[in-house]
Amino acid sequence: MIRITRQTDYGIVLLTHLAAHADRPYNAPELASEAHLPVPMVAKILKLLAREGLLDSHRGVKGGYSLARLPEDISMAEIITALEGPIALTECVGESGLCAHEPVCPSRSNWHVISHAVRRALEGITLAEMSQPLPAQLVTLGGRRAAATTDANGTAQAAPLNA
Amino acid sequence: MIRITRQTDYGIVLLTHLAAHADRPYNAPELASEAHLPVPMVAKILKLLAREGLLDSHRGVKGGYSLARLPEDISMAEIITALEGPIALTECVGESGLCAHEPVCPSRSNWHVISHAVRRALEGITLAEMSQPLPAQLVTLGGRRAAATTDANGTAQAAPLNA
DNA sequence: GTAATCGGTACCGATTTGGTACTGTTTTAC
């Protein structure tokens, strides 16, 4: 599946929300409520993003988080790297000498090509693009679900999305 | 890390090996030995690849495996899809209605853009390219494949989106 | 008919992931 972790998934949703409402500041509970995600998880992720420099944090009573840069200047690659570490599809792509098969593995070097291609693809998508409604023609699989429920208010639904 | 599983990693190594020695057939123990991978794991992966149609299998005493198609006609995307299922970075990209947040999630639809970008990048790399020693200049950070070699293959480029 | 090889499935331990809790530290408000 080429998975990213749910943490990263959440993180991108949160950043997208922040980008779409850049005018106001957010603290963790507010963001969790509006994104319909569990509060502790949101807090955890926001801390990480702040430490990685993608968010500015402000302590104290009226504290909260805000984007450290313009959404146009934050790429998916950056976000994923911040939340999951360097973008590499396999373990042997990182440093050298870690893989016991290295002297033998015929395709080791070529993994760089793949990882690099993926990284490039992710660098080409900015947070600003993610927070826009939709490029329209790219949503190939039918635009189902236009009018959703009316309970778009707060009260942290959260609903763990296993199912 | 945007991880693929080790199983997929092994699978690609095995396919690469087969592509580089397409003249002769291989059975599981032979391949395991030459690739320096555990035999049971190799057997398991080869079974999977055969069922998915990437390998032809031959039972019986002199049985074994061989590539079902030419290495030039097998893309990384196909291999990864065979071993891990559809290429999608998150759970909500697949079918509809799976994600409880779907009516609310602001970036759900845009996930398609990301997954699609990654898929395109992987479709642009063939098994034949992986089994070549190394195009040398591709290892660096330059955009992949300036001209040279078997250019103009029909498939996609990396980073197809804007940017 | 026998041996070699693939095919399928079930199983287990270890790791990772998702999620929670608790204890600071900083800043605003009164």
Place this chain on the structure above:
DNA sequence: GTAAAACAGTACCAAATCGGTACCGATTAC
């Protein structure tokens, strides 16, 4: 200057996933 609100750090746990193994049946060469 004290209290409350919010971020910061870390430790912890349960569940899912992953890597790996074992077993038995089906098929084919000789």
